[in-house]
Amino acid sequence: MKSSLAGVGAWLHARAENLLAAMLATMFVVFIVQIVFRYLLNLPIGWTHEISVVMWVWMVLFGTAFVVRDSEEIRFDILYGAARPSVRRIMVLVSSLTLVVLFSISLPAVIDYILFMKVERTAYLKIRFDYLYSIYGIFAVAMIVRQLYLAWQAVWGKDADEFDHSKVSSGV
Structure with missing residues (x-):
């Protein structure tokens, strides 16, 4: 059961990466156009700028929500890496619950605002x-x-991979 659930999760993650790549490709093509x-x-068009901005916003938020792994998130590595595993779990718990x-x-308020914005449309494409x-x-x-899951892991003593100072990178 657990392996099949992990397989479904891996498949969904791969499709999310595919969708993110399609958004990036769309943004690139529209930028070239x-x-x-x-x-x-010598014929400026506005719809290309509109699509570029929409793709950028969607790429950042969709990518952060569904593609970027927790280990790739930005954190204060100096403090986090210097702490003992039990203190790291407390740091994760406090930040996650916050x-x-x-x-x-x-x-x-976010949902209310989104629903309210149905009265407005974009300038060129009328979306x-x-x-x-x-x-x-x-x-x-x-x-x-995601943060509830991380808090649950921290409470039950599941620490992230042991921090290795020699492998600190930008997440790439």
């Missing part, structure tokens, strides 16, 4: 803003779930 129209044809509380408090902003609601819920 924008350059061609503006500088080669984020759960903050995201949970803000979630009703409803509630569709565009919906990714933040998805991101907030995903962060609550």
Whole structure:
């Protein structure tokens, strides 16, 4: 059961990476189209900028919610790495619960704002803003779930991989 659940999770993670790559490819193609129209044809177009901005926002929030692993997140490695495993678990627990509380408090207002934005549309493509902003609601819920999972792991003594000072990197 556990291995099949891990297999499904790995498959979903791979599809999320594929979707993120498609967003990046879309943003790149639209950026090239924008350059061609503006500088080669001397015909500036606005919809390309609109798509680029939307793809950027969606890439950042979708990627953080579903693609970036916890080990790739930015943290204060100097303090975290110097702490004993039990202190690291306490640090994870405190930060996770703080984020759960903050995201949970803000979630009703976020959802209300997203629903309110159905009255506005983008300038060129006339896409409803509630569709565009919906990714933040998805991101907030995903962060609550992720942080609850990390807090649960910290409570039950499951420490992240032992911190290795020789392997500190930018996450790449």
